[in-house]
Amino acid sequence: xxxxxxxxxxxxxxxxxxxxxxxxxxxxxxxxxxxxxxxxxxxxxxxxxxxxxxxxxxxxxxxxxxxxxxxxxxxxxxxxxxxxxxxxxxx
Numbered sequence: 764x765x766x767x768x769x770x771x772x773x774x775x776x777x778x779x780x781x782x783x784x785x786x787x788x789x790x791x792x793x794x795x796x797x798x799x800x801x802x803x804x805x806x807x808x809x810x811x812x813x814x815x816x817x818x819x820x821x822x823x824x825x826x827x828x829x830x831x832x833x834x835x836x837x838x839x840x841x842x843x844x845x846x847x848x849x850x851x852x853x854x
Contacts, residue, residue, distance in 0.1 A: 795843075795844070795847040797840050797843050797844070798843075800836070801836045801837075801839050801840040801843070802836070802840070803832070803833075803836060804829070804832070804833035804836065804837075805829045805832060805833070806826075806829055809822060
């Protein structure tokens, strides 16, 4: 009887060792930080008064150029963040 009990305990021990261990599910989270240059929105110094139409026109041209640069930076930043969101959704 002791032999059967011993063999039974050994068999149960071997079966317990043969079962695969439970897998741990680990979630990796990362913080996405966009390039600093994308946050740049320059603005020119605007004088309190203009002495000529040429100065007004030059200021308008600078404002337009800066607006385009800022707009492009914000679009690129938005695209980067959408891309990062899509990567996170995959996991």
